[in-house]
Amino acid sequence: MIHGKRIVTAAGLTLLTVIVVSAGESDGRIPAAPQGMALRATVLSQPQPRPRSPSSRLDARLRKRIHFTYRPEVLAQANKQRAELLRDTITLSFLLPDGKETEPVSVQLREFSWLVRPTYSLTNLTYAISEDGLTALIRARAQEFASAALHSTIVHVEARNGVLYASSDRVAQDGLRLDDGALSAAVQSAVRDGERVLRMSIRMDPGRIFNASGYELGSLEFLGEGLSNFEGSGNGRIANVRKGIREHVNNALVPPGGTFSFNSTLGPVTLSRGWQNALTIFNGDVLLPAPGGGLCQVSTTVYRAALNAGLPIVERTSHSLYVTYYEKYGLGVDAAIFPPGNQDLVFRNDTADYLLLQAYDDGFEARVRIYGRPDGRRVVLQGPFLPHSSAPTFPMRTVRSNEIAWIRTITFADGREAMDTFLSRYKSLPQRLLTGKAVAYQ
16 A cells, blocks of 8 residues: 655655555655565656757757758768868968068967858858958958058148248158958968968058149159158257258258258258257367257258159268268268258259158158159169178279268169269278178168
8 A cells, every 4th residue: 555655856866756655654754664565766867958969059040040951961061160160270460561570460260250151052051261251350450550641731832031832731641551452362362272371461551742732833742751760869959850850841842953952941040040959060070069959860861862762962961970870771871961051961853843842750760751743763772882891892992991882873764874872981980880790771
């Protein structure tokens, strides 16, 4: 006779049904089984949900999203393909205009699973890296190195102290942008060929000049640029360099057939006109503070721009003392000026239109850019030629122990060539330049 039935939970059991057979009345408790009576325990297993396979999960997603599914073997192959892609890593790097390559960046596709997208057909399901998605990701990474170009608009032209100047809303500056052709090729290589190391180019995006002044200036396209670095200068020298660049060189115009005189752009260089005292070379080897000290940094930068633009240099003198400020971007390529004395920097505009000089400083970098009408001339600078045995041989003559030489070759559109040599002669050169240990900045 069955006197009681209880359901209890036992460790390690899902459900335990205990049936007690007893001769006495039940008081609701589970009595001990009398001798000769049987205690029957039945373990009933509660059904547990089985883990769904990747194919089952994919099947459920497809039925929910597109109301369609595929044969099990198709689903299994698609899942395998997706898993293999998610284990991949794509390495990105960018080649900059100066030839340097950025540090590689690893993109683990498991962390960007949205890049792995399905493609459906009536009979098949495949996974691949999304071209649009990878393109967007690369563009986002490239923003770290890219910058927008700044364009300049000339709004007015006027003469100041005998020099013609343009007024503009800003100085044009080049930007950097991802090369679309290289990007497209890299993405296709990754998606279609399985390439996982991608290198793309960051290109120069030139800043442009627009003329809205009503004054006929002709074409204003980039012709050449000069750079110099004045890091380590004293406060007075820094102030003079920046004043010379911003107030006297920037937006100067040179008419066709005319000349640019650096000293003419300055006017009187006095304390009353805002110039500060800084060290200046007197009598060839004496350093004394004087108003405008450091302006040779500006004239040197202009000189380098004129050289690179292929313009005729009418007047130029190197410094009597070797100045380390001018090493970077052109060892031995410097131009000393001494207003209102006899030392000036002069170049001629031998093009058919106006030349525009735009200048600015960025930190301790000075930059002068010359714009005008391109006529097809190409410029090659060779140097520096130094007075030590391991240096390249200067073809004209032996370079003396206090000299640095350069050669400029201009090839014109009609095939003509013009070659100039430029010698800088100092009282002496640092010993490191005589032993071949110099760093030649190009």
